[in-house]
Amino acid sequence: MSFNSLAFLCLFLPISLLAYYIVPRKAKNFCLFMFSLVFYAWGVPAHVLILLGTIVVDYICGLLISHFSDAKGKARLFAALNIVVNVGLLGYFKYTGMIVTTLNGFGADLPVPEIALPLGISFYTFQSISYAVDVYRKQVPAMRNFIDFGTYISCFANIVSGPIARYSLMYEQIKNRQETTAKFTAGCRRFLMGLFKKMLIANTLLELSQRVQYMEAPSTLSAWLGVLAFTFYIYFDFSGYTDMAIGVGGMFGFELPENFEFPYASRSFSEFWRRWHVTLGRWFRDYVYIPLGGNRVKKPRLIMNLAVVWVLTGVWHGASWNFALWGAYCGLLIICEKLFLQKLLEKIPVFFRWLYTFLAAAMGWVFFSYTDLSKAGTLFAALIGITAPGADASGPYLLITFGPMLVVAALCSSPLVAEMAHRLKDVAVWKVLWVVGYVVLLALSVGAMLNNAYTPFLYANF
Amino acid sequence: MHKRSSQCRPENVAVTVLLFVFAVAGAFYLLLGPKSDFSENENRVLEQAPALETSALLDGSYTDSLEAFVNDQFPLRTQFLSLNTSFQIVSGRKDLGSNYSITPAEGGVYLGKNDHVYEVLLPNTTDTFKKNIQGLKTFSQETGLPFWVMPVPSGSQEQQENLPLFAQNHDQREELKYIRDTITDKNATVVDLFDTLGSWNGDFYYKTDHHWNTFGAYEGYKVLAEKMGFTPYGKDKFTFRLASRSFYGTLYSKAINFFQKPDDLYLPEYTEPQDIVQVIGGEEREGLYWEEYLDKKDKYSTFMGGNHSVEVVKNKNQNNGRKLLLLKDSYANSLVPFLCLHYSEIHVIDLRYYSQNIYEYVEENGITEAAAVYSMKQLCDVDISNKLAVG
Numbered sequence: 141m142s143f144n145s146l147a148f149l150c151l152f153l154p155i156s157l158l159a160y161y162i163v164p165r166k167a168k169n170f171c172l173f174m175f176s177l178v179f180y181a182w183g184v185p186a187h188v189l190i191l192l193g194t195i196v197v198d199y200i201c202g203l204l205i206s207h208f209s210d211a212k213g214k215a216r217l218f219a220a221l222n223i224v225v226n227v228g229l230l231g232y233f234k235y236t237g238m239i240v241t242t243l244n245g246f247g248a249d250l251p252v253p254e255i256a257l258p259l260g261i262s263f264y265t266f267q268s269i270s271y272a273v274d275v276y277r278k279q280v281p282a283m284r285n286f287i288d289f290g291t292y293i294s295c296f297a298n299i300v301s302g303p304i305a306r307y308s309l310m311y312e313q314i315k316n317r318q319e320t321t322a323k324f325t326a327g328c329r330r331f332l333m334g335l336f337k338k339m340l341i342a343n344t345l346l347e348l349s350q351r352v353q354y355m356e357a358p359s360t361l362s363a364w365l366g367v368l369a370f371t372f373y374i375y376f377d378f379s380g381y382t383d384m385a386i387g388v389g390g391m392f393g394f395e396l397p398e399n400f401e402f403p404y405a406s407r408s409f410s411e412f413w414r415r416w417h418v419t420l421g422r423w424f425r426d427y428v429y430i431p432l433g434g435n436r437v438k439k440p441r442l443i444m445n446l447a448v449v450w451v452l453t454g455v456w457h458g459a460s461w462n463f464a465l466w467g468a469y470c471g472l473l474i475i476c477e478k479l480f481l482q483k484l485l486e487k488i489p490v491f492f493r494w495l496y497t498f499l500a501a502a503m504g505w506v507f508f509s510y511t512d513l514s515k516a517g518t519l520f521a522a523l524i525g526i527t528a529p530g531a532d533a534s535g536p537y538l539l540i541t542f543g544p545m546l547v548v549a550a551l552c553s554s555p556l557v558a559e560m561a562h563r564l565k566d567v568a569v570w571k572v573l574w575v576v577g578y579v580v581l582l583a584l585s586v587g588a589m590l591n592n593a594y595t596p597f598l599y600a601n602f
Numbered sequence: 603m604h605k606r607s608s609q610c611r612p613e614n615v616a617v618t619v620l621l622f623v624f625a626v627a628g629a630f631y632l633l634l635g636p637k638s639d640f641s642e643n644e645n646r647v648l649e650q651a652p653a654l655e656t657s658a659l660l661d662g663s664y665t666d667s668l669e670a671f672v673n674d675q676f677p678l679r680t681q682f683l684s685l686n687t688s689f690q691i692v693s694g695r696k697d698l699g700s701n702y703s704i705t706p707a708e709g710g711v712y713l714g715k716n717d718h719v720y721e722v723l724l725p726n727t728t729d730t731f732k733k734n735i736q737g738l739k740t741f742s743q744e745t746g747l748p749f750w751v752m753p754v755p756s757g758s759q760e761q762q763e764n765l766p767l768f769a770q771n772h773d774q775r776e777e778l779k780y781i782r783d784t785i786t787d788k789n790a791t792v793v794d795l796f797d798t799l800g801s802w803n804g805d806f807y808y809k810t811d812h813h814w815n816t817f818g819a820y821e822g823y824k825v826l827a828e829k830m831g832f833t834p835y836g837k838d839k840f841t842f843r844l845a846s847r848s849f850y851g852t853l854y855s856k857a858i859n860f861f862q863k864p865d866d867l868y869l870p871e872y873t874e875p876q877d878i879v880q881v882i883g884g885e886e887r888e889g890l891y892w893e894e895y896l897d898k899k900d901k902y903s904t905f906m907g908g909n910h911s912v913e914v915v916k917n918k919n920q921n922n923g924r925k926l927l928l929l930k931d932s933y934a935n936s937l938v939p940f941l942c943l944h945y946s947e948i949h950v951i952d953l954r955y956y957s958q959n960i961y962e963y964v965e966e967n968g969i970t971e972a973a974a975v976y977s978m979k980q981l982c983d984v985d986i987s988n989k990l991a992v993g
Contacts, residue, residue: 141665147672150628182665325614328621344693350702537696537768544694575616582624586676587686593673 141182142300142596143331143384144338146589152179156296157391161319169291169314172392179296180259187258190229191294197225198268199289205275206282215276222272226265233257238459260299262456262602266423267293271307273427280311288314297389301381301599303399304419306426310394319393327390332578334383339585341549342376343595345369348542349509352519361535363522365542370509371502372549374598375404378417381597402555407493408485409473409500416501420456424449439479446475457508457602462516466507473500631677638675642899643683644855648674680858687859696766697722699856711856712758712765717863718809719853720758720765721979723772730985731777735784737987738974741929742790744992745964750973751785752793752826753778753981754814754933757807760799774978793829795822808865811851812977813902816842816868816936823940826973832944835872842868845893849901867901870939877918878942882910890915890939905935911955912963915948922946927964927972929953931984934975953986960989 141148156175163171181188201222208214233255240250271292275282283289292314298305352358352366382399389396403416413421425434432445447468454467477485485493503520510516521527551557564570589595641648652658652667659665676682690698691713700710700722709722742749758765759774775796782792798821799806799814806818814822820837827834849865869891880887892907906913909932925947928934934950942948949967951960964972 145669145672146628146676147665147669150625150632150672151668154622154625154629183662185660185662320608320610321615322608322610325610325618328618329614332617332621340689344690344695347700347702351700354702354705354707533768534770537766537770540768541694541696541766548693571613574613575620578617579620582620583682583685584689586624587682587684587689590673590676590679590682591686593669 141179141296142600143381143388144335144589144595144597145593146586153388153391160392169285170287172296173287173291173294176291176294176296176299180294180299183259184256187256190233190258190261191264194226194229194264194268195286195290195293198222198271198293199283199286201225201272202275202282202289203284205272209278219272219276223269226268230261230265233261235455235459238461242461257601259600260301263302263304264293264299266304266420267307269427270304270423274307279308283311283314295389295392295394297392297394298385298396301378301385301597301602302417302419303382303385303397304423305396306419306423309397313394317393317395323390323393323395327387329387329578330390331384331387332582334380334385334387335585336581337376337380337383337552338597339588339595340581341545341552342373342380343588343592344542344545345373345376345549346595348538348545349373351538353510353515355534357518357527358522359529359532359535360522360525362532362538363519365535365538365546366519367502367506367523368546369542370505371404372546372553374505374508375400375553376549377598381599402553402558404498404501404553405494405555406497406501407490408477408482409470409497410477410482412497412501413470413474420453424453428452442478443475446478447471450474460511462507462511462513465513466504469504469507628677632672632675635675635677641674641679643680643850643858645852645900651675683858684860687857691859696769711853712769712771713857714758714761714764714766716764716805716809718757718761718764718807719857719862720761721756721812721853722769723756723758723774723979725772726777726982730987731982732780733985733987734981735781737990738929739785739787739790740992741960741972741974741990742785742787744961745969745972746789747927747964747969748830748971749787749790750793750826750829750971751781751790752795752822752973752975753781753978754818754822754976755796755799756977756979757812757814759978760796761801761805761807763801777978777982791829793826795825798822798825808849808851808853808902810849810854810862810865811902812853812979813851813933813936815865816870819933819936820870820940822937822975826937826941826975827944830944830971830973835940835943839873840870841873842870845869845891845904846896846901850899851902867896867904869904872943876920876943879916879918880906881914881916882907882912890942902932902935906938906950908932909935909952909955910950911952911957913950915942915945915950917942917946920944920946923970925949925968925970927951927967927969929960929972929974929976931976931980933977933980937975953989954984956989961992 141152159175160168160171177188177192180191201218204218205215208218234257236253236255240252244250244252274280283292292307292310346369348369349366352362352369355362358366379400386396386398397419399418401415401418403412406412406415429445429449432448433441434445435442437445450471451464451467454463454465454470457463457466485496506516506519510519518527637650638648639650640646649667649670651671652664654664658667687698697710697712699708701708706727707724709724712720712722714720738751755774758771762771765771778794778796785792799818803821804817806814806821808815824834844866846867847864849867850862851865854862878889880890890906891904893904895901895904895907900908915938920943922945924945926941926945926949928938928948928950930950930952931954938948938950949963949969951963953960
């Protein structure tokens with residue numbers, strides 16, 4: 141099920157909230173668990189069995205790790221079992237097709253299996269792994285109660301595309317969280333904010349991006365518009381989803397971790413990655429990078445560690461080589477910054493540091509958005525003005541028709557607008573305007589949902 | 603935005619009330635409100651509340667139907683859609699309803715000047731057009747009948763000055779050239795309407811529909827009749843009866859909004875009454891106008907009741923014995939009322955829905971001549987070539 145559907149908004153959300161607040165405290169997690177399974181089963185009911193299977197295996201592993209916590213070897217064995225099961229699931233469902241296609245590319249003649257990707261598998265398997273590792277490291281106790289554990293893994297607020305909430309962070313909240321009016325109302329506001337981002341900004345920019353991707357030979361102007369469109373689209377799509385997830389979490393009394401902190405205002409690429417998809421970055425840091433030795437190793441090993449982490453980060457996003465290339469690109473930039481670039485950056489004016497970072501991110505999205513690498517090559521050529529006309533008629537047309545939305549997107553993705561709103565937040569007139577604004581934006585979003593009933597979130601594919 | 607305060611803010615409460623009043627009102631309307639079966643604006647059947655069945659639940663089709671039901675039966679649906687269109691226009695959009703995530707893409711519509719909505723024309727990315735023209739060439743050679751091919755350009759081709767600034771539009775003259783270069787047989791004539799239908803001569807297209815209007819069809823008739831060797835009747839020989847002032851056509855469905863002006867729909871009537879019948883599946887029907895469609899959204903179907911796989915139009919006042927086979931799409935539906943004045947019989951075949959052998963049909967019905975009247979866009983988009991193949 142998707143947050144940006146009217147069925148969710150008008151049926152699932154009110155009904156699940158009503159049930160949740162009616163049932164006694166002891167049954168709340170059970171209620172949430174059941175609704176989460178319904179939510180999960182909404183699209184492909186059979187996949188709920190995979191989810192339940194994972195939950196059972198990981199639950200048992202957790203108990204065993206905890207049971208053998210004094211016998212390191214056995215605890216380690218069950219932690220490893222958990223990791224193997226989760227990575228195996230992810231590998232099978234996500235990468236079988238890619239591996240077979242690649243082998244076929246080298247001359248093998250294997251049938252390419254068509255395996256539908258279970259919803260959120262990239263996200264919940266990562267939460268599961270964090271569970272096994274955190275318990276193994278004795279940072280938090282294991283879940284004794286199956287319902288509690290099921291709620292942690294399957295909670296519909298964040299199962300589809302995160303935020304990836306590590307077990308150590310969620311343990312207390314699962315066990316005893318407090319629902320408050322403050323959390324609830326802030327959650328509703330946050331949810332609507334996310335809906336507006338997705339329906340009013342992201343979907344429009346996606347159209348622009350798709351138009352440019354559709355062109356055989358875009359002009360330089362069109363190519364730039366396409367790149368900017370995707371750059372803002374992916375931010376508003378994913379941060380919109382995240383707002384909705386955190387908002388839904390808030391309605392049920394959770395405090396889910398943040399995922400975005402104005403990434404496009406960053407002044408180095410490393411900083412960008414500390415502010416973009418924060419929970420994924422932290423996951424890789426805590427469960428891959430630091431176990432590999434992190435920063436406290438010799439330079440060649442450091443480079444190696446970073447390369448491994450970034451290629452994995454890339455491949456995690458999608459089963460296609462362009463994502464690996466994108467990961468390698470990100471890794472390369474971060475390695476360069478670690479080695480020498482950061483020092484150079486500190487010497488140049490802030491504006492250029494920002495410009496470098498923004499362009500680096502935007503160019504990265506080209507690898508990310510073009511699965512066809514030769515088309516990505518054509519686009520890069522067009523961006524720098526070789527092989528393409530500077531401007532044909534379609535460039536100015538797209539600029540006129542999508543330009544205003546690009547400007548809105550740029551402003552809303554910078555901290556400026558948020559700061560202004562923050563400063564005005566205690567002015568009475570502003571509060572009234574603000575509520576009226578929400579009424580209008582909600583009506584517009586509903587129109588957009590009716591106009592185009594199916595506009596899935598990008599990260600739901602990963 | 604990121605500081606989560608522990609105290610409850612009044613504006614958050616207001617927004618929360620807004621969200622749930624909206625959601626619950628929507629839910630109650632869906633549960634108890636009236637249901638509509640058909641969206642006239644979008645010209646499609648609307649989803650009804652799905653029945654709860656185990657098999658549908660297990661394969662996920664139940665939830666799909668439920669989602670579609672919620673969308674289709676949502677309260678104030680048209681108003682919300684109009685609001686969305688207005689928002690897009692305010693945000694600078696000059697075209698709507700496109701889909702570039704598929705190949706070939708759908709261009710959607712341009713919001714043009716003078717209250718006109720136009721089809722966006724994209725370059726061909728498939729060989730459908732070429733196959734269709736080869737099919738028509740085969741037909742021409744195989745039958746050897748006198749054969750007129752009249753492709754009708756789109757409104758956005760003919761009224762380019764009404765398109766938005768810098769709007770891209772594929773030039774259909776490329777296709778015209780291809781037709782001329784391909785169908786070169788002696789018995790065949792390619793009829794060029796590109797200059798005739800240009801906007802300097804008048805407005806020959808509906809504002810809200812992709813078809814030519816009655817006056818466009820008349821211009822087409824004039825040119826075609828001359829090529830066929832008739833003297834076309836002058837405009838003064840017809841009464842153009844204003845049958846509807848509230849026609850919202852197919853293009854409007856892609857840009858539903860509050861401020862679109864509707865089209866007028868005229869029905870041409872020859873001054874001397876004719877005894878004309880339309881025969882469909884053995885059933886005879888008097889006249890060519892199905893006026894029951896004037897009360898519906900799809901008012902263009904007033905002409906001949908829309909598309910049928912095969913139908914025969916007989917003019918009992920015309921005894922020249924000429925029998926025309928007309929291969930066509932819906933553009934021809936408003937042309938036939940003019941053309942039928944000159945033929946004893948017009949056998950009208952819409953190849954999209956026709957599944958018999960066309961060559962046997964020609965033999966069996968004593969056809970004396972043939973014409974193909976298609977909108978150029980249809981020739982580019984829909985493959986009819988297999989219906990024209992020999993054998």
